[in-house]
Amino acid sequence: MADALQNLIPDADRPQWRDYSRCVHCGLCLNACPTFRLLGEEMDSPRGRIYQIAQADAGRMPLAEAAPFLDRCLDCRACETACPSGVEYGKILEAARAQLAREVKPGLWRRLLAKHLYDQVLPSHAGLKTYAALLRLAQTLGLDRLAEKFPAVNPFGLNQALRLAPRLSPRPFWPAWGKTYPAQGPRHARVGLLAGCMQNVASAELSWATLRVLQRNGCEVVVAQEQTCCGALHVHAGRREKARQLARRNIQAFAALECDAYISHTAGCGASLKEYGHLLASDAQWSEAARQFAEKVRDISEFLVELGPLAPGLGSLPVTVTYQDPCHLAHAQRIRSAPRQLLAAIPGLELIEMARPDQCCGSAGVYNLLQPELAGRLGREKLESAAQTRARWLVTANPGCQLQLAALLRQAGSPQPVLHVVEVLDRAYRGGSIHKA
Ligand code: SF4
Ligand code: SF4
Incomplete structure (x- = not known):
């Protein structure tokens, strides 16, 4: 029925009245919104953005006029958590960005x-x-250190990219693709690992740690060879057709593997x-397969808790930690x-909990990369709370x-480590002791 309704909509990749009309303009989301908090402008708040989208959809203004405000939105979805009316802001924003991508052509x-x-x-x-x-x-030549020294020199955003880039792992994750890793001890589940795109080089150690922790907890882990980038960044940028192509490829890649769950360690990808x-709701051929695939997707922490008590063997880690909730885990996946x-x-x-985690x-x-000034302010606030x-x-x-956070700490000369929950678990399984960390 839902699919049939979708097919009646002439253009599903634009904001829908049934979504944005749920906003009753109460303003209860305003204080949750980072851009409203920093800029103090109604048009940079969830309510203001929804108002502009609704006005544009009613033909009272070109959507292009709202573009700077929509561009400044983080798509963090904190407003969804705060909203008592159940407004699905992410859905509205992403549809508006798709419309903008079609209607407003940037320079060549x-x-x-x-x-x-x-x-x-x-991909x-x-x-x-x-x-x-x-x-x-570039890192071998020391260009990253030069970028730190001269942050104002930023041709094509390269300086910002170099300053944010991590030290790449010497052991990328790609060799794991196409392989199946056995469970340690009795097998409790067979899972597919969603290996993503940049994570294979930028966060390869995390992917290896995820694999080890899953095996340790009785999971047979399949890393499908034919999988690809999940398309999250494409959706955020309004490139929904490309995102659909990638989604179909991922669904197909895992279809025959008979997994109990598909595991992501990346909150944005998981969402x-x-x-x-x-x-894929309006794609008659793929909508059902997409729904079934999505039902099996689990964030790694969600999955491990669902699986039951952690496997024994965690060593002691006598250390204090503070935890920051990723937006797409706390707000999008709840x-x-x-x-x-x-x-x-x-x-x-x-x-130890920090303020506003x-x-x-x-x-x-x-x-x-696109809004370095606002992003830097938010990052530094987070580090202060931590x-x-x-x-x-x-x-x-x-x-x-x-x-x-690691890039900002590096820039501030701090050696504090920033770890993923799974990396902490992995360290505990590998014998604990903070000296090995
Ligand atoms: S999005 Fe929700 S919380 Fe924000 S103004 Fe609209 S109804 Fe109120
Ligand atoms: S997604 Fe985040 S930045 Fe965008 S309007 Fe909602 S709370 Fe504000």
């Missing part, structure tokens, strides 16, 4: 760059490997993967307690947040 240079990034780099091993090699070369049913439960299970570890750190996909706890480690559950 930006168009070519975006096409290259979204079509030729993110392609060759493209990612090329850029990883270039980044390694998008769980929304494949919505993305997962807050599972990562904390996992941390609490580690002997010796003490979790679910406020966006400014990473937000490629937001920290510092007030005096915790030794900063822990999160999303590699994007890790990269953003």
Whole structure:
């Protein structure tokens, strides 16, 4: 029935009245919104953005006039958590961005760059490997340190990219693709690992840690060879057709593998993967398969908690940590307690909560590249909240947040580590002791 209704909609990739009309303009979301908090402008609030989208949809203004306000939105979805009327803001924003992408053509240079990034780099091993090699070369030549010294010199955003880029792992995750890893001990589940795109080089250690923790907890892990980028960044940028192509490829890649669940360690990817049913709702051929695929997607922390008590063998980690909620875990997937439960299970570890742990750190996909000033302010606020706890480690559950916070700490000359929950678990399984960390 839902599919039939969708098919009656002439253009599903634009904001829908039935979604934005649920906003009753109460303003209860305003204080939850990072951009409203920083800028104090109604048009930079969820209510203001929804108002502009509704006005444009009614033909009272061109949507292009709202573009700067929509661009400044982090798509963090804190407003969804705060909204008592159940407004699905992310859905509205992403549809508006799709409409903008069709109607407003940026300059040739930006168009070519975006096409290259979204079509030729993110979904392609060759493209990612090329850029990883270039980044390694730049880091070997010390260009990242030069970028730190001269932040104002920023041709084509390269300086910002170099300053945010992590030290790449010497052991990328691609060799795991196409392999099946056995469970340790009795098998409790067979799972597919969603390996993503940039994570294979930028957060490869996290992917290896995820694999080990899953095996340790009785999971046979399949890393499907034919999988690809999940399309989250494409959806955020309004490139929904490309996102659909990637979604179909992922669904097909895992279809015959008979997995009990598909596991993501990346909050933004997990949220998008769980929304494949919505993305492909108007595709008669794929909608049902997309819905079934999405039902099996689990964030790693959510999955481990669902699986039951953690497997024995956690060593002691006598360390204080503070945890920051990734937006797409806390607000989009509504997962807050599972990562904390996992941390609490580690002997010796003490979790100290920071103020506003679910406020966006400014990473937000490629937001920290596109809106560096706002992203930097949010990141530094987050670090201040973390510092007030005096915790030794900063822990999160999303590699994007890790990269953003680690880059800002590096820039501030701080050696504090930023770890994913799964990396903390992995360290505990590998014998514990903070000296090995
Ligand atoms: S989005 Fe929700 S909380 Fe915000 S103004 Fe609209 S109804 Fe109120
Ligand atoms: S998604 Fe985040 S930044 Fe955007 S309007 Fe909602 S709370 Fe504000």
